[in-house]
Amino acid sequence: MMVVLVKARDGPVSAVARPWRVLELARLRHHLIGVLGMTIIAATVGTAVFGPRAWRVGYADEVAHRLLGPSAVHPLGTDTLGRDELSRVIHGAQVSLQVGIIAVLIALALGTVIGVLTGFYRRGLDAVLMRVVDIMFAFPGLVLAVLIAGLLGPSRTNAMIAIGIVYAPAFARVVRGSTLSILGLPFVEAARSLGARDWWIIRRHILPNILAPLIVLTTLYLSTAILAEAALSFLGLGTQPPEPSWGSMLEASRAHMQQAPWLAISPGLAIMIVVLGFNFLGDGLRDVLDPQLRDA
């Protein structure tokens, strides 16, 4: 976020370039729900980075200790192989964040390239690429992700690729729409009349000006991507055991629901809290960066 702010200050902030709403990011600190979201996300990142160092109970198999209830030694109990549930939940945070972030970056990269190119060079390219985008959009997202991940073969990397491909059309549409609206503005015409090349216009005028909607979209899709990873892992198509992932932990808990119901609580709660954090932040960012929706 800091990088974005510094970048924005370096740029020429003229009256026309009002879409530089990125500058208004600082106002987020007055947004109750936005601040709550940032706190949750900071706590999650902290858990993923420092958790394994702070909570040193390993998650190696200890069959003698299987399905123990919550206690001082194992605050969240142990699972069917006697592994400490808390340390698995902490490791799951790393997996969840990693998959979520990389998947959304894939979608962001694919979507931005397709969106800018189709918006900028209308005609042929636009018609072909946007039809493909429309058809992908017409698929139920998770079903498409299940199909791609299933056909590529179940693994964490393939889950990231599948989620990234599935959400790319959403980014492409928003980027294309924003590109089209910016192309109509006088400063683009001015740049053109001064002989600016396409690439220069894209870099100097289009990319900075679509930053605000992209930030909101990225935050919102981070939550969706984390949910999708959990769902794919729950179905056995994402992160593979023995690596801990919240989705597969939840799936594993179903076999022992009667003896060890606590195993069904912690991974699900962890997913919900992280997703909630991103949704809170997304709502806050939308209110701050998109004043038209502020009353909404």
Place this chain on the structure above:
Amino acid sequence: MIRFVAGRVVLLFPTLVGMSILIFLMVRLLPGDVVDVMFAGDVAATAAAKVAIRRALGLAAPLPVQYFDFVTGAVTGRLGASLTSGESVSQILGRAVPITVELAVLATMIATTVGIPLGVVSSLRRNTAFDLAAHIGGLIGLSLPNFWFATLALLMTSVFFHWIPPVTWISPGRDPLGNLSQLILPATAIAVYLMATVMRMTRTSMLEVLRQDYVRTAHAKGARPGRVLFHHALRNSLIPVVTVIGFQIGGLMGGAAVVEIIFGLPGMGYTLVEGIYNRDYPVIQAAALLLAAVFVVLNLIVDLLYAVVDPRIGVA
């Protein structure tokens, strides 16, 4: 109106053709061949045996020929047989479609009957404790993984009521009440996300409409508040809500896929995922295409509902 409906129906075809091409290519071009999987670990498998199997499955023909076979099969209902059970694919899917459609419809009904009133109250009590609670509750609804909700729901009913939904599918024709008791938990699990979306959209849209001049005019001419609310404001504010429901049907069907597995309901999502586990290609491509088709058709229905909610759209 008939022209409007016909126009929409005609527009279905290019989308369906595009989807069939996409699914066909994905199944064919992604790494991992069904024949290799069938012979995995079998050292004795000769190249000749593989070629024979490929020919038997129709995988040796050029791609355009295979695509033609796939489409004619999809149109005539002759989709081949499952590679694992040998049962005809159209029979498997014929059983699966009603389950998924019923789940989706039930979930939409639950979501709208709860979501719309909550959204309306929230907009009328703007910036009160109720509104804040609804805002946070809505975001929690958006963040609640449906497969977790479903797992917990099963856990709760079995622990507190010693009841778990029957595991074999009860058709609504034979036992409507039994069918409903079986589907109510999974449908609620799927509905939560949509409920939250509908509530948020209703609130936003009501706030927008309540500011309009014609609402003030209606109040000014002395119409009762209830009439202004339901007759003037709510009807107009439902238009974007219907749009959002249309957008969310995809999420609903993805949710159905996961929840079907948890509750052991042999719907379309269940069939697709099982096909993927077994690398059962005829089942995978038929189930995926059908899921996409059902999704497109449900979207069409939402589009038509649009015209019912807003008569201006049908005329235009």
